[in-house]
Amino acid sequence: MTETTITTPSWVQALDKYVASKPIEDVAADLGLKPEEIIMLVANENPNGMSSKVKEAVATAALNLNRYPDADAYHLQKAIAEKYGVPQDWVVIGSGSSELLGLAAETVLSEGTTAIYPQYSFSLYPMVARLCGAETIEIPSTGDFNADLDAMADAVDERTRLIFLTNPNNPTGTYLAEKDILDFLDKVPPTVMVLFDEAYVEFLEPALRCDSMEIVRLHPNVMIARTFSKAYGLAGARVGYGIAQPGLLSMLNRVRHPFNVNDLSQIAALAALKDQDFVEMTLEVNRKGIKFLSEAFDALKLPYMGLHANFITVKVGPHADDIVQYLLKKGIIVRRMKSYDLPEWIRVSVGTPEQNERFLEVLKEALIKFGEKSA
Structure with a gap:
């Protein structure tokens, strides 16, 4: 790529571009899956859609x-x-x-x-x-x-x-x-x-x-x-x-x-x-999702951070990158925490009950595969 000859301030040159997650359609195409097979637990979006x-x-x-x-x-x-x-x-x-x-x-x-x-x-x-x-x-x-x-x-x-x-x-x-x-x-x-x-x-x-x-x-x-x-x-x-x-x-x-x-x-x-009824429904789904995931992490003896939003950041161990990639190949997208100097942690957004169950199922597979947990 040809470098620009335009003069820009030093602080602009020092900035890194904000990197957002790819659209579902692009991720699905990359993985050879259908868009409806992708579970997005990466951007803390509302899994219930909109009102x-x-x-x-x-x-x-x-x-x-x-x-x-x-x-x-x-x-x-x-x-x-x-x-x-x-x-x-x-x-x-x-x-x-x-x-x-x-x-x-x-x-x-x-x-x-x-x-x-x-x-x-x-x-x-x-x-x-x-x-x-x-x-x-x-x-x-x-x-x-x-x-x-x-x-x-x-x-x-x-x-x-x-x-x-x-x-x-x-x-x-x-x-x-x-x-x-x-x-x-x-x-x-x-x-x-x-x-x-x-x-x-x-x-x-x-x-x-x-x-x-x-x-x-x-x-x-x-x-x-x-x-x-x-x-x-x-x-x-x-x-x-x-x-x-x-x-x-x-x-x-x-x-x-x-x-x-x-x-x-x-x-x-x-x-x-x-439409506050929709918001209340969203909050109830989230409460149940937080409870389900945190109890599952407790059972797996995985440390996690606070439970006061619509996601949980959980420590999955030194093979976190491998685990994220394993989840991705199965169509489940979560957030790495490496950029926060937390290389052993991932952040998972709360999804629908079905999405949460699928995530947990594949996470368990990954933990066993990469030696973080025994079968």
């Missing part, structure tokens, strides 16, 4: 695709504000919560500034920060794979502009207690933006959730980012939302691209938001 109300809303929508979409997604913005009891100008809609992470970075970061994030967290955090020319500081996690909030607070200095935290966390499945969050925020200067990525918050049991809206009310430097990709089953629609006070959002909206969420996605998200 029937979403399908109806999209199918009957009176679309004028020759017109630009609502630039602020007014109706979706209004519905989210009403759901959480906040003013409408406290809500911003993004093309997935991942866009909001990037917008937060663009809003506050530049050369000479730093962003702080915990070890074992979403790889997009350092990527969006470095794209702005900022330096990144990864803080080692605690022994139970959770964010070390005391160490993160101690790392803040005059160059710090942004802190990323995920609650519950991906890929560890751990969560942060409300008291610990409030104590942490008391230590962070109001000049530093704190972004709580709550992509998996619906899967956290209600008794363990913090009052995120109250935290935003108390802290003008805090932003909450959520998504329709997980519990609502709209990963392909790319819709997320942020909640923060207007002073912060007015700055973020200056860097947000116009017309960033298309009409179909806005319609789908609005319909999904109104």
Whole structure:
């Protein structure tokens, strides 16, 4: 491949491309299987599909695709504000919560500034920060794979502009207690933006959730980012939302691209938001799946991390790569954890009951084949 002669900033040259999983059709073709034979347990997607109300809303929508979409997604913005009891100008809609992470970075970061994030967290955090020319500081996690909030607070200095935290966390499945969050925020200067990525918050049991809206009310430097990709089953629609006070959002909206969420996605998200029965069904399927898989891992004496999201990260041993490949050849796709310096671990998304059973069956075969367990 010919190298470009275009001059690019050093921090762009140093970036690695984000690598997502292949589409099911491509994976099936590579393996000589039918798409319906592939079990995707790799991207923490909703195995239950999407709400029937979403399908109806999209199918009957009176679309004028020759017109630009609502630039602020007014109706979706209004519905989210009403759901959480906040003013409408406290809500911003993004093309997935991942866009909001990037917008937060663009809003506050530049050369000479730093962003702080915990070890074992979403790889997009350092990527969006470095794209702005900022330096990144990864803080080692605690022994139970959770964010070390005391160490993160101690790392803040005059160059710090942004802190990323995920609650519950991906890929560890751990969560942060409300008291610990409030104590942490008391230590962070109001000049530093704190972004709580709550992509998996619906899967956290209600008794363990913090009052995120109250935290935003108390802290003008805090932003909450959520998504329709997980519990609502709209990963392909790319819709997320942020909640923060207007002073912060007015700055973020200056860097947000116009017309960033298309009409179909806005319609789908609005319909999904109104169907809480589908969300409750999803959560119940997930609870049962977490219980089934964790009990199976216990029986196999396989250590695993937290159980507070829609996946489990489990230690399968030094032959993890071989096990992942064995699963793949059988049409089951899971996530390696090697990029997190966890070479003996894999992350498996919770699937349907049938998918979970099939995964466990093939995992047992692989463990025996590669000598991790006896027959």
